[in-house]
Amino acid sequence: MAIKTVLMIEDDRFIGEMYARSLKKAGYDIDWMIDGNDGLIAARNKPYDLILLDVMLPERRGSDILESLRGGEDLIPHSKVLVLTNFEQDEESRATMEKRADGYLIKAELTPSKLLTIIEKLSK
Template structure:
């Protein structure tokens, strides 16, 4: 059951919206606004779910995913959702999806839809 969530998202509006929605749904949420801080947080505390934006300052989301679930899986008990509005080619999208539990397009995801997706993980 998912209770502890790490959100790695640099857009303040989106981050605040998701933190507020997730908190109201009784999830414990921590939020990092850049990739390096997010990676440190992901490595130093167990989370049930990590939501990672692809385009981040300091370190891109796909690099964070590779660090956490590349050759060694540092977070075997953690679900990972990738969120982006960035158009990627099919090969890049498939490579990311192979290491993540979900690949979401931000423009298609409302807070309500996100809560529904999380409940199904």
């Protein structure tokens, strides 16, 4: 599945702008939501190819968003989900998110170019 549309849910402005800039340059259509509630609504209203999901978010945490989207019935069967976080969750939360997502990455270990490489791999 070729990835074209991307929803980024990220509350850190610098990080968000950095990823958005690289993704746009690489030709992706990107929507950026800052708080968790808006992110969940956006994810449910539009079928994105890829959702970049932060964990520590205002209003609603990334883990809750993923729970809402994939906890029971998979509401976003057409979307890939990459969890991008700098937060060290406890084992259980992390394991749960890893099971429901297509990737779980630490942002501090991830440059924009590496992110693009990973997204390309997901497209295949």
